[in-house]
Amino acid sequence: MLTMYSGTKLTELPPGVSATHSPQLRKRGSSTQIAPTAQAIDTTDYREQRRRIHHEADVVIVGAGILGCAAAVAFGKQGRSVILLEKSLKEPDRIVGELLQPGGVNALEKLGMRACIPQSSRTRQAP
Structure with a gap:
């Protein structure tokens, strides 16, 4: 399971990714929910809950840059639950490390994330 938290609206998340906006912060131990008994719920369901x-x-x-997203997908494919945190999904007004070399594109393809690269950013490879 992959959950992404951000203060902005999320769009076009990969399949199986849930988006939670502005998570509620609370003090440790302030949960008012009572844990169900072992007889009342399956252990696997309880862990997920x-x-x-x-x-x-x-x-x-x-x-949630290129590396963070790729790592989240890779861990998720291993069956691990992942929380991906991003301060803002607004495009920055400065140059950032969002340049992909051919090796990076190949790595994204191996993860099944080729569709995440905008068509306008894809370059033709030499024959």
């Missing part, structure tokens, strides 16, 4: 309520994950990645 706990992860969602308490924002728990196997992996937490800070930064």
